[in-house]
Amino acid sequence: MNKIIIVLVLALFLKPILPVIDYVVNYDYISKVLCENKSKPQLKCNGKCHLMKELAKASNDDKPLNSDKKNTFSQETELLFCNEITDIFVAQIYFYSKKPTQCTYSNLYSHLMSNSVFHPPTSFFSIS
Template sequence: MAFAILYYSFDNVAFTEKYCENKAKPLLKCNGKCQLAKLANENKTEQNETVNFSLKEIVLYFQSITNTDFLVFLPQKSTIISKKNSYRFALSPFLFRPPNARFLIS
């Protein structure tokens, strides 16, 4: 019905030539309104019909989903070595003395 109304309003001449029932009586000047009235009456009768939904078939669609693993690299906190924390004291139980070196001069 909506298509017929749009067709009638945009191209009245073509609609009248194609669908008008009163081509033999141009003095009536219906210009296709007779066909629009007929379509409107058909739509009223179609709207009055009830639809039985229990007879309808329910279609379910299942699509398997493919899992894709992604590697994620997260930045780790890095330690910055500065002059303040580069010194480490290690208490040694023995005292290290370098060996005595004797140079022979001849």
């Protein structure tokens, strides 16, 4: 099953390259027989005109059929759902005055000021 999928994927990826491979394999035949500009050697076409036609044909085959229609009509409809508001609730607002509360500020912050320089503890083990 996996081999079939791999073959199909490779075929899809290689389909646009097939005209180029055909051009390379049959270069002599295309440049001498199928080239449209073989009577004008100064253009140095060498069958590239045939290659361009084949590439255009391959790219047109890849387009979906709906992209060729120019008179497509599309209609968009926007659907909105609204709930009708039936009840209106008005909150009662009470105005009252607050009495200021008496509070005293107590500063509980303490700071220990020390003029001595901090020395880290000495280690018990010496590293040599």
